[in-house]
Amino acid sequence: MQDHPDAHAEAALIAQARAGDPGAFDALVEAHQRAVFRFARALTHNDALAEDVLQETFLSALEGLGAWRAESSFRTWLLVIARNAALKHRRRDRERPGEQEPDFETLGRDAGWGDVDSPERIAASHEAASAVTRALASLDVEAREVLTLRELEGLSGDETARLLGLSLAAMKSRLHRARLAFVAALRAEQGHHAR
């Protein structure tokens, strides 16, 4: 990640922050606040709640710096804290418990799989930006979460699975489903907004 400091420099910053250097903690905040906010927004679907989660995450991190261990990246550690904070906020009434997960083929059809007559292109990068944002926002929380971790935060498959409390195989399946749903949503966005 472009805003992701290297591990050695970061370990040094964490040591300084633990020793009470506020400038060092500021640098850690600066390096990770965008990632934490983005993930919080993916989970809460709400900028105001995401901001609460962002603040709670760094307040907990400040208090709990001593608990960080070098085995997990600092960013992953922050994202775990953010996820716990977001779960407390998440409004259950927006979820749809018990709903059957669609299979890959159903998702694929929505995404244009097998649609031989529509060789439509994905729009150029600058046109696609807002469609990408809207498409991501339209997905359910599980899909937004796994896509944010893997595609936006750049976590590895293992890190993502551990953070989500899933087996690697279950994470991969959820990721594939989420990607297909995203492709379908992007297609719908661009279909609706094509010239």
Added chain:
Amino acid sequence: MLGERVVGGKKCSEVLGLLSRYLDGDLDADEHRWVVTHVEGCAACASFGSRFAEAIARLREEAAREGLPEGVGARLKARLRSAQSG
């Protein structure tokens, strides 16, 4: 799917199921060969595969583009300051 085909010994739906792991370089040698052989002989899967990869590439570009909304960084800093001093 409209006329699901068997190409390279694999059905379109089997290839669809492997696309993410293909994109992530996570297929074993056999699976990789199935996908490549199928896609070479199936225009529908070739077209969907490139659309799929392109859409995911667009999504990844979002990470670099997004900043914090106005004021969020400053309010975070202020909240941390008051926690650190109090």
